Amino acid sequence: MNQIQQRVSSFIKGFPPFDLLPSEALSAVAKSADVYYCQNGDVLFREGQSPLPYFFVTRKGSVRIASNDLLIDMCDEGDVFGVRALLANDTYLADAIAEENTILYKIPLNTFKKILAEYPAVANYFASGFASGKSLPQTPFRMLSAAPAPTNFMSGMQVIEGRREVLACVADTTIKSAATMMSERGVGSIVVLNAQGFPIGIITDKDFRKKIATGINDIHQSVSAIMSSPVICVAGGGTQTDYLIDMLTKRVHHLCVTENGTQESKVVGMITEHDLLLLQGTNPAVILREMDRENDYSRLKELRRNASSLFRQHINQNLPVSATCRIATAINDRLIGRVVEKVVKELGSPPCPFAWLALGSLGREEQILLTDQDHALVFSQGDHQTYFLQLATMVSDQLESMGFPRDPADVSAENPKWCMSLEQWKSQFSKWMTTPEPSAILHCNIFFDFRKVYGDSFLTDSLREHIFHTQSDKALFTALLAKEAVETPAPLSFFRNLVVERTGENKDQFDLKLRVLLPLVDCARVLAITQGVAATQTIKRYEMLKQHFPERKSLFDSAMEATAYAIGLKAKSGFTNSDNGRFIAPEALSKLDRQMLRNIFETISEMQQMLKLSFQTDTLR
Structure with a gap:
């Protein structure tokens, strides 16, 4: 390349989508590019005009993109424009006029067609409407990255189909026969099917230890006497992390893969915890498991710190945000649950059922960072606020020590206003919705995102049902x-x-x-x-x-x-x-x-x- 071409290559590689290209492809683009100088007010193309055989990259200056005097965009250094008409083989949808003295690179379409064919990420960039001009309607916001994620972090996102032959029997099979089948096949579980071939139960080695070895059941009984039901079913094609989180949140070690992911379809495979852990030695599931076993606050803090490191790596490697949020929610929920359990043990049994409510980003299952604590508490009945305020203060103390700052606005279960009985909460929401003053609207925006993290689901379900019923009129x-x-x-x-x-x-x-x-x-x-x-x-x-x-x-x-x-x-x-x-x-x-x-x-x-x-x-x- 000559000196000008080297300058073009050096410049464009710092901007998308050229930053997705290897050096040889960049060189090809740079060699084909023309440098174009234009003055303030020069027209590059007009709305309705047939496309030119090239598109533009702004090197210096700015170009105004407008339609009928409506400003659509202002393209400055590094912006690409004039692509849509070329790719769609259609006329331009707006005018492009230099806003000042400007230097542009003109990239011939013929050269770039080869790039689009060889590098799908670049094609996705343009197909997604990222190039300036008139954006394609409702374009997806893809996370594009030129660098692949390291294997140890991508493995948790590995897709698992879970399709393999599954050992199964019907409900009237004897326990002895089922045990013989499992022994002959060398497997640790057997699925019980109904007449349609749908799963209605599962028996594992654990069931034999707890129910047969102890003498509770007889081996000549039918398997329906000892099977676990309902079966936790999933669809194939999820990630390793998805299934490990499912197992830990539902406290099972086997997931039955069915045709549509429900119990109302035929079994096509089985996923076991052992299978998944063999695929990856370290996983968010390990953190969850350790939290379940740990009784020391300082160790829980250490585990949450490890989780933050994992989240940072996921984010930096552009792994799916939805998956990272799901993992973070599972870990945060488990951490809070363990802290509440420990505090309850220290305080003594609660006087009545209660639920710990997450608000804000954690309530919305979107908390990846260690941000402010936003929470509330609902208890079933009676005048028991004193106990629950003490519980809330002790829980908040521990969460603060683990890196979650207290909320400066005092949206907290340790605030008496946000630690109430179910009936008091219903009354509060009714008041906010019946007399919607500015403060009431503010509070609704905060508290409508509540989600139970620990405790009695009946309380939160009742409260949400009340809200939906009250707001309807x-x-x-x-x-x-x-x-x-x-x-x-x-x-x-x-x-x-x-x-x-x-x-x-x-x-x-x-x-x-x-x-x-x-x-x-x-x-x-x-x-x-x-x-x-x-x-x-x-x-x-x-x-x-x-x-x-x-x-x-x-x-x-x-x-x-x-x-x-x-x-x-x-x-x-x-x-x-x-x-x-x-x-x-x-x-x-x-x-x-x-x-x-x-x-x-x-x-x-x-x-x-x-x-x-x-x-x-x-x-x-």
């Missing part, structure tokens, strides 16, 4: 909740500058929580409440809402992907800066992050517009 309340959700409109693009904080300790930083995550979370919450969707996780809410609004499937898909990307970006920022990840310095954002956020802003704008129309929020004062 409170049109003003839901409209005000929607109005709050659209109060912070997202900027439609970064253009040249981010919308940053103007004052305070976070001056000149971008508020990722306020500008991105909260609008996505708030919109999902409003729709979930009005449609009776019990899920608290934002992504799950959007997934379930597609059933209620099938015409909005594309928008909700984008909202799901936007939420996952924003959670991952916040976690990455938090791990990098050893903080909660909320504020990001603009210069720390890569070009890809900016392009992703630009698309996310469009999704947020569409979600908020949907709420404005559905709830007529512009009529509220």
Whole structure:
């Protein structure tokens, strides 16, 4: 390459999608590129014009992309534009005009067609609408990375089909016959099937030890006398981590793989804990298992610290955010549960049933970082607040020692306002929804995301049922909740500058929580409440809402992907800066992050517009 070509290669390799290419492919692009100089006001192409045989990369300066005087984008250093028309073999959808004296690289389509064919990640980049111009509608927000993740972290994401021959029998088979079959096959379990071939029970070596060796049952009885039922069933094709988490959260060692993942279909395989642990020696499941066995607070703290290291590596390697959230939720829930169990043992038996409620990001199953404690407590009846306040204080002390700071706003179970009986909680929610003052709307946004982490599910189920029943005839309340959700409109693009904080300790930083995550979370919450969707996780809410609004499937898909990307970006920022990840310095954002956020802003704008129309929020004062 000559000196100019070397400069082109050196420049473009720092920006997506060229950063996904190996050196030889970069050289091919650089050799084919032309350097183009244009002055302020020069027109590069017009809306409706047939595509040129090349697209543009901005080297220096800026180019205005607009349609009918509506600004769509401002392309500056590293931005790619003019691609959509070439790939779609269609006319341009906007004008491209130099905003100042600008240097551009023109990349011939013929050269780049070869690149698209040989490097799928680059093709995905363009197909996803990341290149500037007029974005493709509802484009997915893929996490693109040129570097593969190390094997030891990817192995937990290995897909397990679980399809293999399964030893099975019918319900009237004798225990002796089943034991003989297991011994001959050298396996540790046998599945019991009904007449349709559907699983109705399972017998393992453990059942023989507990029920036969002890003399509780006789070997001439039928297997139905000792089988465990119902069988925990899954669909094949999940990851190793998915299945290990299933086993630990459901406290089983075998998962029955069926055709559709339920007990109402035929068995196609079996997944055992032993099989999975043979595939990988270290796994989040090991942390969960150790937490189950551990009784020392300091050791629990160490295990949570190990989990943080694992989450950091998952995020840095761009592993699926949804999987990382699921693992983090399982570990955080288990940690809190173990702490509550230990404190209960120290205090003595509780005077009545209770439930520990997670709020905020943990309530939504989105807490990857060690962020503020947000929790509440509900107990079944009576005047037992004193006991539970003491329990909450002791639990909060331990969680704080393990790295979870207390909430500065005192949203905590150790606050008497948020440690109440079931009837008191029902009364409180009714009051908020019946007289929806600004403080009531604020509290609803906090407490509607509650999720039981430990304790009696009946209490939380009853409370949620009460909320859904009460809000059903409170049109003003839901409209005000929607109005709050659209109060912070997202900027439609970064253009040249981010919308940053103007004052305070976070001056000149971008508020990722306020500008991105909260609008996505708030919109999902409003729709979930009005449609009776019990899920608290934002992504799950959007997934379930597609059933209620099938015409909005594309928008909700984008909202799901936007939420996952924003959670991952916040976690990455938090791990990098050893903080909660909320504020990001603009210069720390890569070009890809900016392009992703630009698309996310469009999704947020569409979600908020949907709420404005559905709830007529512009009529509220």
